[in-house]
Amino acid sequence: MTETAKNTTEEEMHDASPAEQVAAEEAAQEDVAQDQAEAAKTPDDVIAALQAENAELKDRLLRTAAEAENIRRRAKKDVEDSANYAITKFARDLLDVSDNLRRALEAVGDGAQQNEAMKTLIEGVEMTERTLLKSFEQNGIEKLEPLGEKLDPNKHQAVFEMPSTEHPDGHVAQVMQAGYVLKGRLLRPAMVGVAKGGNATPDANDEPGSNVDTSA
The missing domain is CATH 1.10.287 (Helix Hairpins)
Known part of the structure; x- marks a missing residue:
């Protein structure tokens, strides 16, 4: 530091308030400590710091690339859905x-x-x-006529229950209105009457709750 700069700094410190003087001294001490720490670093420390920085940048790059890929996939799916439906x-x-x-x-x-x-x-x-x-x-529009099938809340709308000797309990005994799906997506549920209290024997694979979609 030159004599002129030193005198200027001393004059500024003299004119500053006590709080400003303390803050300036602390800042100066931090600068000195930082300079000392930089000077004390060995080549290994520098290499380790650069490697850590490189790893962080690589991680950020991978995250950015993954996010860009997700956006691309969502955009592609939106375009496909728009075309299909x-x-x-x-x-x-x-x-x-x-x-x-x-x-x-x-x-x-x-x-x-x-x-x-x-x-x-x-x-x-x-x-x-x-x-x-x-x-x-x-x-791609498919008609659903689920007579005799087990009630599926995802495709059928139960309107009433009825006794039936031909269909087991919980199965469709009457179709009031056919349902439709558009390329796998429900367009309109089938309106059905469901068997209850009949004497028909249920299928061996029919278990309570098996008609409930648990994928959500």
Whole structure:
């Protein structure tokens, strides 16, 4: 330190308040201690410090790369989901059309087949239904008709319980409305009646709670 700088520092210290003087002295002592510590480092200490710094930087790089990969995967999945399920709303609207076609066919009495005009109309409705279901299949829409299956809350909506001698307790004894899935994702649950109090023997693999999805 030059004589002029030293005199300037002494003048500043003289003009400073006691608290400022203490803080300045402590800062000066820390600088001296840091300089001494740097001077006391051996080459091994320097190498160890550089290795530790390198390891930290490598860890940060790996974390950044992993985060970037996760973002890329999420973006890819979002794009795939957008492509796969873009027709969800349109598909749900078409389900009502399918339901109405099925109701029309079920409402036809046996005598209608004796009338040629009605027979032709029925065949036309059946053909329309088959065409619609084929279009559903081509677009990944699958119909669920779970009669006789064990109740699955993830796919079926139980509307009522009913006695049944044909189906074990907890199984679907009647399908009120078919369900649909779109490429594995539930589009609409099947509305069903569930057997209860019947005499049918349950399957050996049916255990209490086995129809509950525990993957969540």
